[in-house]
Amino acid sequence: MVVIRRIVVFLSIVFSIVVCGCVSDGDLPPEIINGEILDIPAPNIVQNQENNSENYEPYENLETSSKISKPENKLVINCGAEVTNEFERDEYQSKITAGSTKIFLILYLTFENHGYDEINVNPDYFNIIVENIEYAPCYESRYLNSNLESVTLKNGENISGTLIFEVPEYESINYDINYKDSLKPNIEFRLSRTEINQGDYGVTKPLTEAVTKSLNEGEFSTHFESVELDNGILSIYFERKSILDEDEAIKEMRGILSETRNAIMDSSYEKPEHVFLKYDYMPFNQEPKVYSIELTWDEVYGIRTLTSSKFNEKLVIE
Secondary structure: OOOOOOOOOEEEEEEEEEOOOOOOOOOOOOOOOOOOEEEOOOOEEOOOOOOHHHHOOEOOOOOOOEEEEOOOOOEEEEEEEEEOOOOEOOOOOOOEEEOOOOOEEEEEEEEEEOOOOEEEEHHHHHEEOOEEEEEOOOHHHHHHOEEEEOOEEEEEEEEEEEEEEEEOOEEEEEEEEEOOOOOOOOEEEEOOOOOOOOOOOOOOOHHHHHHHHHHHHHOOHHEEEEEEEEOEEEEEEEOOOOOOOHHHHHHHHHHHHHHHHHHHHOOOOOOOOOOEEEEEEEOOOOOOOOEEEEEEHHHHOOOOOHHHHHHHHOEEOO
């Protein structure tokens, strides 16, 4: 079962530079569907002859409704956004998940140079302000093919790219977009949407969080090491240094699997295909042993009634 949540996020604009504003839709890269980034092209600089200042036609200023025969030089930033709990790194095809109480705010950006001979675009100029705290772009966003690069745009050129920020997650909060350029160019910021809706699709935090929390608080917490989830296999690692005979160690392993089963059942996350438990027994002044077992989810679900012979058949002792 997927948890359905609706989170409404409001974006506002904060600049330490001059902003002349109009709000309209810009051409943006594709959006996120079900928490995944789809077909976002690599950044590229495009020369558009129609953007050259010599070719400007009179246009209407949306704030003053006045006709201007020749606009002043400006850097236009078109921005769209999405929120999600995870995204996929293009290069490694692995998912990055936001930390507990965090969420990823993803900005789709297109910069257009209108009139400047040259102007620098730098992702380091961006940050997000939440509750008076500044957040820089997430380091992991560098692994996206679409990650916004630092470039110099000549007059008429544009570039598109993506920036990802890991920020606190709230039911409703303002995320202020801040662009700091010490050269203070004239900026026109076009926000495609002022209200970002996470939508009716569920975005879940990893199953590992639920299991980790349960084992950290459970009967065997003093020996707990870590939990991993990869390709449908939930791997659990324990290490015991106090003395225990083999029968008690096996009994403890069954108890750990029982706690794991309860944590999975209490969560709303998709069940793993297999559960692997590695139990390192390393008592002082005694020969260490490594106990391990891999069970299907159905076997873990019925761990309380799984016969000792069936359990021991799958148990590996090294």
